[in-house]
Amino acid sequence: MSTISKENYLKAIFSYSTELDNNASTTMIANHLSISSSAISDMAKKLSKEGLVKYEKYKGIMLTPHGEKAALKVIRRHRLWELFLMNVLGLDWSEVHNEAEKLEHYSTDFLIDKIDEYLGHPDFDPHGHPIPKKNGSIPEIPNVILLAEAETNNKYELISVNDKESELINFLKKVGLKLNSKLEIVDKLDYDNSISVRVNKKNITLSKKVSDNLFVRLIEG
Amino acid sequence: MSTISKENYLKAIFSYSTELDNNASTTMIANHLSISSSAISDMAKKLSKEGLVKYEKYKGIMLTPHGEKAALKVIRRHRLWELFLMNVLGLDWSEVHNEAEKLEHYSTDFLIDKIDEYLGHPDFDPHGHPIPKKNGSIPEIPNVILLAEAETNNKYELISVNDKESELINFLKKVGLKLNSKLEIVDKLDYDNSISVRVNKKNITLSKKVSDNLFVRLIEG
DNA sequence: CTTAATTGTTAAGCAAGCTTAACTTTGTTC
DNA sequence: GAACAAAGTTAAGCTTGCTTAACAATTAAG
Numbered sequence: 293m294s295t296i297s298k299e300n301y302l303k304a305i306f307s308y309s310t311e312l313d314n315n316a317s318t319t320m321i322a323n324h325l326s327i328s329s330s331a332i333s334d335m336a337k338k339l340s341k342e343g344l345v346k347y348e349k350y351k352g353i354m355l356t357p358h359g360e361k362a363a364l365k366v367i368r369r370h371r372l373w374e375l376f377l378m379n380v381l382g383l384d385w386s387e388v389h390n391e392a393e394k395l396e397h398y399s400t401d402f403l404i405d406k407i408d409e410y411l412g413h414p415d416f417d418p419h420g421h422p423i424p425k426k427n428g429s430i431p432e433i434p435n436v437i438l439l440a441e442a443e444t445n446n447k448y449e450l451i452s453v454n455d456k457e458s459e460l461i462n463f464l465k466k467v468g469l470k471l472n473s474k475l476e477i478v479d480k481l482d483y484d485n486s487i488s489v490r491v492n493k494k495n496i497t498l499s500k501k502v503s504d505n506l507f508v509r510l511i512e513g
Numbered sequence: 514m515s516t517i518s519k520e521n522y523l524k525a526i527f528s529y530s531t532e533l534d535n536n537a538s539t540t541m542i543a544n545h546l547s548i549s550s551s552a553i554s555d556m557a558k559k560l561s562k563e564g565l566v567k568y569e570k571y572k573g574i575m576l577t578p579h580g581e582k583a584a585l586k587v588i589r590r591h592r593l594w595e596l597f598l599m600n601v602l603g604l605d606w607s608e609v610h611n612e613a614e615k616l617e618h619y620s621t622d623f624l625i626d627k628i629d630e631y632l633g634h635p636d637f638d639p640h641g642h643p644i645p646k647k648n649g650s651i652p653e654i655p656n657v658i659l660l661a662e663a664e665t666n667n668k669y670e671l672i673s674v675n676d677k678e679s680e681l682i683n684f685l686k687k688v689g690l691k692l693n694s695k696l697e698i699v700d701k702l703d704y705d706n707s708i709s710v711r712v713n714k715k716n717i718t719l720s721k722k723v724s725d726n727l728f729v730r731l732i733e734g
Numbered sequence: 735c736t737t738a739a740t741t742g743t744t745a746a747g748c749a750a751g752c753t754t755a756a757c758t759t760t761g762t763t764c
Numbered sequence: 765g766a767a768c769a770a771a772g773t774t775a776a777g778c779t780t781g782c783t784t785a786a787c788a789a790t791t792a793a794g
Contacts, residue, residue: 380601381627382627387623391620391621394619394620395616395619398615398616398618398619399612399615400611402608403598403602403604406602406603407602410601
C-alpha cells in the first residue's frame, strides 16, 4: 500500500534518475529526505517487495516502470497544486512549494482531475517544470540548457528553476528574475565562472552557483 | 504536539458537546471515529496531559477552553475547504466532505487565511453549518429548529443538514431538496411521525428519520 | 439491593517509520 | 594489493496509534 513516506521515497529516487544513470544511492536519498541512511535501506527492501523499485544491496536503487509511474503520479499532484494555488489564490512563487508538498499526499485522483481540468490541462508548473499527464507522459521542454552553458551575445528565456533550495527563489525575486524573463548573455567571466546577463535593461552578474540551477531556452542566436 | 489523530479526536468530542451536557462518552467517540474504545481511553489521557481535555476515568471527556479552540480551528479548516472546493472547482455537495476531511489536516494557517479571504470571509459552509472565525467565534444561525418540530401551514427554509451520514445527502438530491429550498408544511402524520411538505410545487413525504436531521428557519408564519 | 448487562480501562502486542550503534562491503590511496 | 575511509546494511530500540483480551466500574432490572 502507498503511504506518505513511500510516496516521498519514490519522488526522491525519481529526482536522482537521469538518462545516463538511473541509480540513486542510499546517501543521496538520505540527504534529500533528511532521514538516516539505515531507514533508506529498510524502505528500499519494502519498495522492492512491492515491485516499485529494483534494489540490490550495495548497488543502489532504481525505479521499476511501475515505480516510475507511481512517482510521476505524485509529481503530477504536486505541480498541479502549485499552479492552482498560484493562479487561484495568488500565492507566491516561494510559497506554493511547501503547501503542495503536503497536499500532494492527500488529494484523491478525482480532485486532481478537477484541478487539472480547471487549469485547462497545463503542461508546466509555476517553476517551469513539466506536469506529468494522467497517462504518465511528460511534456517536453524544447532546447533547454543550463544558464551556465549559455553562449555570449545570445538571448534566452528563463524556463525552469531547480527548486531544491528555496533560497534560490528568494534570490531571484530580489534580483528581479522571473519565469519567462528574457535574458541576454553579456559576458562570461573565466576567472570565477560567473556570468553577466542583461535583464529588463539592467546588467546583473550571476555566480556559477546560480547559473548552474537555472534552465534557459534559446530564443535568438 | 497536534497530530491528525488528535485533531480528529478533538473534532469528535466537540461534536458531542451541547449546552446541556458537555460530556462525551468513550463509546460515542469510538463509534464516531470507528476506533476501539480502548484507544479512546488511551488518547484521552494524552490529550488531558496536554490540557486540551478534561478527563476523569469512567466520567467522560470534555474539552477545555484550550481544546475547544483547537477543535474549532480544525472545523474552520474543514468548512472553508468545503466551500472553496464547491465554489471554485464545482464539486458536488456530496463530494466535498471526503476531500475536506483530509485537506483540513494539511493546510497551514497561511493557506486557510488565503482561502477565507478569497471566499470573502463567509459565515456558512455549503451544508449550512457556521464557519468558525479566526478568533474562535461562531456565526449565529437565527431561529433554527428541526424540521421534525416545524408546524403545519408554516413556511420554512432549509438551513442546514446533519451530514454525519452522506446517504442523507444523496437522498435529498434525489428528492430535489437543496440548501435554501423553501418548504411548506402540509401535514404531520401522527401515526409514524412522518411529515408532508410542499417543495417546488410538489408534495413529498419525509420520514421522521429524515426530518430529525434537517434544520429549518421559519420564513412565514 | 443484588445481579447481570453495559460501559470503560488496563495490559500486552503489533506495524510503520524512524533512530543510534555496530558491523560489512566497496572504493581509494599509496 | 594492503590499509584505511566512505558508503551501506543490520540489529536493537523508540514512539505513535492502533488492536484484542482480560478485568473493573457503573448502570439498569428485577
